[in-house]
Amino acid sequence: MSHRRFKDALYEQFARIGHATASPRRIELLDLLGQGEKTVEALAQETATPVKSTSAHLRVLRQANLVRTRREGTFVFYRLAGDDVARFLRDLQTLGRNHLAEVQSLARDFIERRDALEPVSLKELRRRLREKTITLLDVRPEQEYAAGHIPGARSIPVSQLRRRLAEIPRGREIVAYCRGPYCVFSVEAVELLRAKGYRARRSDRGLPDWRAAGLPIETGSGTTIR
Amino acid sequence: MSHRRFKDALYEQFARIGHATASPRRIELLDLLGQGEKTVEALAQETATPVKSTSAHLRVLRQANLVRTRREGTFVFYRLAGDDVARFLRDLQTLGRNHLAEVQSLARDFIERRDALEPVSLKELRRRLREKTITLLDVRPEQEYAAGHIPGARSIPVSQLRRRLAEIPRGREIVAYCRGPYCVFSVEAVELLRAKGYRARRSDRGLPDWRAAGLPIETGSGTTIR
């Protein structure tokens, strides 16, 4: 085999990964899988895409070995093939944030403008959890909370927040987090909480970022609020 | 704008980067640009691709803001848009190495099998440079050496190695490095050197890896061999 053919074969392999991430829907799927394993149907629903199309996209991801599957009865659960995939996804989005003006302006219009106060960094979040000076809310769907959450966080999906306000102690500042920098669950939660008179801020990092930082994750439905 | 539209718009942006890296030729171009800026013609030649096609690929990369250009006379020099692009490229290839069996088998057949002895890691390389117990050869094209090289390395492009053997001191072990883990220049250099009776090994990391590690880079043609 010649140089040229070796190179061609090699770059063709790397391009499989590029190709897998060349479709908006597939990146969204990977992003969702970064929150924990999910069935095809759940993914289809969350991306507002027909199951068949979702399955086709998942096949592409499977062919690039970015996801793995597990069968449970008639359901097939998809998950990321490794932590490095989640990391790669974060890097891809960071690169987008750094180099694509459109990402910046979308974030500005849809996140920052609504999240008037400064977001809580991971570092500050850790400190204030240690000091117990905040109440941490995980506003993602219950299932994602169960699959893994920041220790000490209480699960109140944003869809249930309005009718579960009574559960939230007044007095302490609230911090809401969700899937990541571009997830709007926490933005909505903070808007609602502020409208109801709470002091609330948003973490601009989600669970994948917490995990990527090597911090401990708690699983199950225990609401270890303190 | 609704959630859904925000998400669609956002993921469409991220997919631009995926799309840019969805073509083998474009990854190769990015890889070459990781060695330093190059003209369209040089890139076309090194990828064995018509200039027109190369220009078209470069346009796609430019549209994703992964590369920038600089004009000098009638030549247009392309370069990576930032260090983060080089890092992303490394991550993409690491992901490929971790998850694609084909990458592993290509590396085995084309690199490892020929590079019988264990490769020199960056860490060992640094130590032995400090201790001055090796002669370090940069076997990439001269132009890339001039654009940036490991301090203390001597430039002998692999194409000139055979007739410049006299320049290489006997006695000390030789370490050859080139563009990165999948670059075969250093493999060839080591093969030739061993055939001529030198003790020679290959660094499995190239200049971009050295730079990514935050280590100092020397530019210009000074052959600071010690």
Place this chain on the structure above:
DNA sequence: CGGCTATTCTATAGATTAATAGAATATCTG
């Protein structure tokens, strides 16, 4: 086993991309 559900496979029309030829542009040189 037969019906049911979740998912995948196969096929297909429409949209997108790749490669590249031909024309156009930008810059230098004299």
Place this chain on the structure above:
DNA sequence: CAGATATTCTATTAATCTATAGAATAGCCG
């Protein structure tokens, strides 16, 4: 300014990809 060179733009065809319908598969439940 005319000619030369490097590059880009425009247009075209072939190849590829997307979305999704229809058929097939795998496992559950009675």
